Amino acid sequence: MPNAGFSLIEVLVFTCITTILATIGIQQWKSLQLRNELIVTTQQLAYFLNEVQVMAYTHNDTYNLYHFSSPWCLAVTKEERPNNCEQGLLKFNKPYASVVINGLTDKKTISFWGRRNMAQTMSFQLKNDIGMTKVIISFRGRIRFCSQNNFLAGLPQC
Numbered sequence: 001m002p003n004a005g006f007s008l009i010e011v012l013v014f015t016c017i018t019t020i021l022a023t024i025g026i027q028q029w030k031s032l033q034l035r036n037e038l039i040v041t042t043q044q045l046a047y048f049l050n051e052v053q054v055m056a057y058t059h060n061d062t063y064n065l066y067h068f069s070s071p072w073c074l075a076v077t078k079e080e081r082p083n084n085c086e087q088g089l090l091k092f093n094k095p096y097a098s099v100v101i102n103g104l105t106d107k108k109t110i111s112f113w114g115r116r117n118m119a120q121t122m123s124f125q126l127k128n129d130i131g132m133t134k135v136i137i138s139f140r141g142r143i144r145f146c147s148q149n150n151f152l153a154g155l156p157q158c
Helices: 008-059
Strands: 062-068 073-077 090-093 100-102 109-113 122-127 132-137 143-147
């Protein structure tokens, strides 16, 4: 009667190879997920700032952008600083928990002036475990974003 089945050594080798491949795959998946979270947050923040700029230009009025921490969010108003993000005309809540914002304090006010389509010069740094990006607002109201320390698909290098 021929011996059917696998030996213990064959099963152990298969299990070890499968475990190694699964570990590598999970690490790459988490890295890809963090990379996408950083890219999406950067692009969404730039588009939000562009929306504020267009609103200021369309209404020919001054709009102020305020930063709130824990968890960070941005609120836009015409008047004084609101108590929280919910009281603003527009708000930007961080979409992912892994991404944090740097280079901005709670006391800082960023203004968009509708007249002549200008803005206060400012830059935001967004970062997580995978890398760092920057959103830059120039005096003439140009809003750009770039990757600071490594290659991220869809973002140019700073």
